[in-house]
Amino acid sequence: MELTKGKPNLLENTFAETLYIYLRIATASIKSRMEYRASFVIFLFTLLTFYAAQISTIGIVITRFKTIGGWSMGEMAFLYSLLILSQGIVTFIFSGILDFSTYVRDGTFDRFLVRPLSPLSQVIMGGFEITGFAHIILGFLTFVMANSLIEVHWNFINGVVFLAVVVGGALILGSIRIIIAAIAFYAVNTNSLVHLFVFSSREFLLYPLNIYSGGLKFLLTFIVPLAFINFYPAHYFLNKSGENLFHPMFVFGTLPIGIVMMLFALWFWKKGQNAYESAGG
Amino acid sequence: MTYLKFISKAFQRSIAYKLEYYTGLMNAFLYIFIFTSVWQTVAKESPGALGTWSGETLVSYAILSTLIKVSFGRNESLLTNKIKTGDIVYDILKPYNFVMMYFADSFGVSLFQLFARAIPLLIFSLLFFGVIPSVTTISLLQFIPVYIMSFLLFIMFGFMISSLAFFFTEVFSFMILYSALVTLMSGSVIPLNLFPDYLVKIIAWSPFPYLYYYPTTVLIGTPIQMEYSELILRYFLELLIVGTITFTIYFSGKRKLEFAGG
Numbered sequence: 001m002e003l004t005k006g007k008p009n010l011l012e013n014t015f016a017e018t019l020y021i022y023l024r025i026a027t028a029s030i031k032s033r034m035e036y037r038a039s040f041v042i043f044l045f046t047l048l049t050f051y052a053a054q055i056s057t058i059g060i061v062i063t064r065f066k067t068i069g070g071w072s073m074g075e076m077a078f079l080y081s082l083l084i085l086s087q088g089i090v091t092f093i094f095s096g097i098l099d100f101s102t103y104v105r106d107g108t109f110d111r112f113l114v115r116p117l118s119p120l121s122q123v124i125m126g127g128f129e130i131t132g133f134a135h136i137i138l139g140f141l142t143f144v145m146a147n148s149l150i151e152v153h154w155n156f157i158n159g160v161v162f163l164a165v166v167v168g169g170a171l172i173l174g175s176i177r178i179i180i181a182a183i184a185f186y187a188v189n190t191n192s193l194v195h196l197f198v199f200s201s202r203e204f205l206l207y208p209l210n211i212y213s214g215g216l217k218f219l220l221t222f223i224v225p226l227a228f229i230n231f232y233p234a235h236y237f238l239n240k241s242g243e244n245l246f247h248p249m250f251v252f253g254t255l256p257i258g259i260v261m262m263l264f265a266l267w268f269w270k271k272g273q274n275a276y277e278s279a280g281g
Numbered sequence: 282m283t284y285l286k287f288i289s290k291a292f293q294r295s296i297a298y299k300l301e302y303y304t305g306l307m308n309a310f311l312y313i314f315i316f317t318s319v320w321q322t323v324a325k326e327s328p329g330a331l332g333t334w335s336g337e338t339l340v341s342y343a344i345l346s347t348l349i350k351v352s353f354g355r356n357e358s359l360l361t362n363k364i365k366t367g368d369i370v371y372d373i374l375k376p377y378n379f380v381m382m383y384f385a386d387s388f389g390v391s392l393f394q395l396f397a398r399a400i401p402l403l404i405f406s407l408l409f410f411g412v413i414p415s416v417t418t419i420s421l422l423q424f425i426p427v428y429i430m431s432f433l434l435f436i437m438f439g440f441m442i443s444s445l446a447f448f449f450t451e452v453f454s455f456m457i458l459y460s461a462l463v464t465l466m467s468g469s470v471i472p473l474n475l476f477p478d479y480l481v482k483i484i485a486w487s488p489f490p491y492l493y494y495y496p497t498t499v500l501i502g503t504p505i506q507m508e509y510s511e512l513i514l515r516y517f518l519e520l521l522i523v524g525t526i527t528f529t530i531y532f533s534g535k536r537k538l539e540f541a542g543g
Contacts, residue, residue: 039451043451049457050460052461053462060471061319064327066327069322196307213314
């Protein structure tokens with residue numbers, strides 16, 4: 001597709017052309033990442049080592065104690081696979097936004113504002129991260145492992161629900177990233193917030209929610225609804241009793257909550273962007 | 282005197298970042314909540330699988346190992362940024378020892394972490410969890426040298442990874458690798474005595490359990506499967522090995538830099 005021929009103004013681009021531009025930005029981002037091939041391979045290897053270490057720690061606990069909060073090894077693997085699959089999509093799409101506070105701090109964000117494209121989409125597509133594949137492969141492997149250890153009834157409807165859960169989980173995780181990034185419009189340096197809300201908070205999801213105290217359960221359900229990424233939907237697939245749930249319908253809550261959170265995140269971003277004053281003065 | 286100034290500067294720098302301070306505290310709370318919840322749950326579900334430890338010992342371990350981890354601090358980008366930007370050249374020319382400066386800076390950051398993070402967290406944990414770790418005067422006295430040596434190991438690991446920036450464009454991958462090894466083998470997540478015996482024997486020869494597992498077990502007075510004097514000797518050995526690797530990387534990197542500078 002020729003982008004400029006016969007188009008005097010980029011503002012007149014059709015949807016397809018705009019999409020094409022975003023794809024070009026994402027491709028450029030992947031190409032620049034792949035330019036340092038050795039670094040990329042080392043990164044991929046270390047990333048997999050990190051996840052292997054994480055899985056091993058859970059494996060050691062579960063091998064010794066047989067269950068954690070009534071969840072067996074297969075069920076824990078299922079819980080983990082839901083998290084990692086959603087994480088994979090988020091890593092693919094929302095990695096660029098993690099460094100957003102740097103753009104605000106050094107004034108680079110101004111560059112995105114003068115282009116006839118959505119600034120948020122530019123930030124996102126400019127940081128497209130190919131290593132999301134590693135997460136998806138890992139998520140798939142743990143999913144296969146879970147299915148070999150426990151019996152999960154699969155049919156077309158459950159397959160569709162599963163996909164909806166993974167997408168919903170990705171929307172929840174992605175919206176948290178956008179909200180934290182938008183805080184940079186007010187707080188400038190959000191690195192520690194990124195660390196806390198994006199990386200550390202995920203650690204809660206490595207274990208079933210029912211092991212935590214009432215306050216934490218409330219927090220992870222109603223304030224930062226991370227429990228909808230894996231704990232609640234896992235009840236549906238694993239046919240587990242709903243005594244740990246605030247409400248039995250919560251097992252279907254992942255996608256609706258993901259959509260609501262994403263809408264809120266986009267509104268919050270817009271609000272922050274309107275309040276933005278360039279660091280350049 | 283110069284290095285005392287570096288310590289003080291690092292301490293003051295840490296105070297300046299208030300948001301970072303509070304989120305750091307919350308981060309530590311988060312890990313304490315996760316680990317204590319896990320250990321309380323499994324101790325209740327399968328008390329027979331705990332071995333020689335009780336549920337309370339496990340909870341105390343989770344709190345204290347997290348606090349020890351929180352009390353260690355270093356400026357991860359101090360050396361890497363200087364290498365990337367080339368500013369390291371100016372630092373080497375300055376009338377102080379750069380390695381000593383790095384260590385002094387890490388010491389300043391850690392002092393801040395100890396007093397502003399670890400101690401308030403300890404008070405909170407004692408009140409919130411109601412678990413009083415079985416720390417005695419003897420275990421506390423035995424803990425101090427072990428803690429100092431673990432801290433030295435911690436700084437040397439940081440300096441080793443940062444020094445790799447002389448050879449690689451990006452050292453982030455090495456940080457992840459280090460983080461993976463620490464997660465699995467340092468005892469920061471699972472105490473080593475819950476591992477299968479054959480794994481414990483292997484891991485005990487790596488430097489990682491000397492970061493958090495041994496300091497915590499010495500502090501709470503649980504058996505360490507060896508004499509205290511042997512543990513100290515092993516610490517010296519680990520410091521020697523890690524130190525040799527660290528300084529070999531740093532000095533060969535520095536030589537490479539001088540060569541490139543012409």
